[in-house]
Amino acid sequence: MAALIVSIGLNGCKQQGGSAADSNEIIIGEYASLTGTTATFGVSTHNGVLLAIEEANAAGGVNGKKIKLITEDDRSKADEARVVVTKLVTQNKAVAVLGEVASTRSMTAAPVCQQYKVPMVSPSSTNPEVTRKGDYIFRVCFTDDFQAAVVGKFAYDKGYRKAAIFKDMKNDYSVAFADNFAKSFIKQGGKVVGEQSYQEGDTDFKSQLNTLKAAGPDAILCPGYYSEVGTIGRQAREIGLNVPILGGDGWDSPKLVPGAGTALNGCYFSNHRFSRELDLPEVKAFIANFKKKYNEEPDALAALGYDAAGLVVDAMKRAAKLDGPGIRDAIARTEGFKGVTGVITLDKNRNARKEALILRIDGDVFRVEKTYRPEELGQ
Amino acid sequence: MQQIAQQLIYGIQLGSLYALIALGYTMVYGVLRLINFAHGDVYMVGAFVGFYACTRWLPFKDLAVHPEAAGANIALAVVALLLAMAICSAMGVLIERFAYRPLRNGLQKADAHFWGLVLGFPITGLFMPVFNGWGPLVAVVVGVGVGFAMRPLVAWLARRVKLSESRLNALITAIGVSLLLENGGLLVFGANPNFIPNILPERTYMLPGGVMVGSSQLTILGVSLVLMLSLRYIVMYTRPGKAMRAISHDIEAAKLMGIDTDRVIAFTFALGGSLAGAGGAMVAALTHVKITPLFGLLPGLKAFVAAVLGGAGSLPGAMVGGLLMGSAESFVAGSSLSMFRDAIAFCVLIIILLVRPAGLMGRHVPEKV
């Protein structure tokens, strides 16, 4: 045991020595689920983060210093997230931390960042609790309640009165989205006529869909990830359930249409201000650069990872001092940061205020149907 | 009534798939008393073979553009299915030869070379990308080197290995192989999900009473049935099949009767692998679910439960267990308790095992002193 402790210690010390001695580098830590059940999302986000850091370094870094990104895998496990964030903060002396996708893991690791006064920016943890863990915790995405309210309002405005919900039981994002949607939809006068659930990894959804079909809904809310939604759409059409299916930003991926075929044509989902159809230079440039580097189209998670890293780099340039508290204050003052997922302004609760889009799936393009600003929903 | 019949149809389709995978578990269990945890991952490999066959290796035509190519695509799909079966049976044999056989017969020098080759990839990966350009070649060279370096060590270890009677270590080895396949798959195939596009014509048939059946469901059911019947033929009426049964009865006696047990065991793994491969490729191509390196985790587990439910070691048991699991799951999923789907599957299992401790159709061996 002693030998192992010593060897881990040495391992850490070596890295620490290497980085601390080199004062021309600033270290940003990232923890992501590169392996395990949610590896897809972790890898996507990581690709976006890496691109942002490389671009920042190519543009001269921060105050003449290069940024060094140290990424650690947490195997999609909450306890490991806490261990690696401790490593990043105490051994690698990261001055800022990026991560995670899953709210559970962000919430487990956040107290570490708070304790060591290192700002943590989550690219896509949408649970409202995450940023309540302390004043060093930020996010660049909107929260569950806002996005779900947008979809609820859109559904009602569209004339749907009876909605059914089909959620991923194992995924906190999906569960919270479904609950908040139901709240918003019922408040406006709609009715939730059926609720069923599945689990990530299931391959057969027909039984649940068949039950939902019997309830006769006008639309189905399916707030899961694109990896399952395509199959769900196909199976719904196969059993003759032809009502529109609604979803959230978890749907956005170039893999959605290959998974769904034509099954989701005419369906809607809410998203960040990020779509190939938008004629915005920063979005176009990001998509082109991403394709050049990875030879694939970015999804929303990659764009959010890119924005989280970009926001931290931007704050570092503005920071009075390049340490945890200094960068934290600069991040907190962020106003009108032009990200690829929207113009980001951080509010006093350290959440991003930005608009949400409703996209309509049309063949293999996602057309912008409607835009909602936070003020419109009274938030 | 219509609802119940409909759920039953979904259950049978799901169940036929579980049965197909469960057969692989139960055959291996029959001859070796080993829970082959890696079997679900062989199923995953089958899905990936299906994916590459459908998108890269074979000249499938997009049905949306060339509707007339349906016939050619069906013929190609059969080729893809056979390909998946062949590759997966080879994998089953490899796993048996290099992970499970050393546990029975002790280590050999060839084992050093195989594991050296496996280690060559991650070791090379520390210095350069392994999966493109010269990477694979360098990795193989490094692997051969590591193999030779490990030879004396393995020879030294092989002399001191005490073969253990306990089946627990075989179980852990199987878990290790399963982890290796999952994490190796993550490196080779990447974490992003893959989907097989529409390559076969799809239709839905309306049965009397308003019950619907899709052509993909019928195909899965039909192919599973054909495979199961051929398996039954092989096991009951061919020489290797008879040898398999003899081994599952009493491996020592089978050896004394001159049966080359190692070969027959390898044959068993090949059979199981080919069934899993067929299942994986078929599901991936017909239901268009996402294909990831963890594709086999959940179906593998459920099929394994189905095998135990039916009585581990019993072929008809695996089929009955699979169908039972599939229908139970389908009914629970369709009810208001869908969130308890997995829990109820296990509760059914626990209750059945309490009533019949050796599974539904398992041989109950009375304990002898």
Added chain:
Amino acid sequence: MRWLALRTLTVLGCLAALAVVSKLLSANLDTYVFLVVIQCGVAMTLAASLNLINGITGQFSIGHAGFYAAGAYVGAAWTVLWQPIVVRHVPLLQLGAPVGDTLTLLIAIVVGAAAAAVAGVVVGLPSLRLRGDYLAIVTLGFGEVIRVVILNIDAVGGARGLTGIPTLVGSGDLAFFWVFGLVLAVVALSRNLMRTTRGLTWLAVREDEIAADAMGVDTTRVKVSAFVVGSAFAGVAGVMYAHYFTSISPDVFGMDMSIIITTMVVLGGTGSVSGSLLAAIVLTALPEFLRFMQDYRMVIFSTMLVVVMLTRPQGMFGHGEISFAKLKQLFGRRAAGGAKP
């Protein structure tokens, strides 16, 4: 009388030594390494407690994460949900740190252990009828049932997990003291058990159940008590985990956790307490140590697992234990010229 005094002295001595070690380690170790050490401590308790069921009594249980989860969730539910209600009526708990907190933690340990023990009885009962692989599947399935049930209880957070659990075990030396105190307790219990008549009956059940039955061993009682004791310790490990890491979620207690704990016991050598402790350390610290391998970390880890099983099928120690006598023998033989065994 002398026996009792000796025992008390030993226990006090151990606690004092543990206190000194915790002070030293927490002062000198890097925070990250310290965190891994705590994780190792929790894993050691889990492995040693499963060893009571699997190794010593020979019952094939592979669903240990279920008991771990039951303890963690019930313990945390007490601290987060029920304790605030009770506090209003019981003035003793209003004392705050250190007395009130310690009392709260002790109660959490008791309720966590009790919940896990109840789960242990429920799983232990089928073991009367089922053997080997069938029992294994039932335990595995039961672990999954516990996880799915937790996933559906909204009061403890469902899929999102339960966060904001107070760090009652402290963060520095105090945490080390609690966690490794628990390890000492389960090791002491295992060791003492092996040397008593009662423990011999447990071993007898492992070696040959029918013979043990014939010799008058109450096998029913032995099996159920092994499950109860083993799972109660796993439950306490869960309480420690929850009150150190401050948040728990169902995915931590999944099937892969069960499988890792089983692997610890088998890798260490079934029945060997020191073996399972060492394997727990290796399997917890190795993935951290392999971090420099980046993407290849888990591939190397799994390959090593297979290779170790092939070269040491009986586990690292077989049924044996680390002891000074054996070490002496080993080094003595080396010094004498290293005759090949």
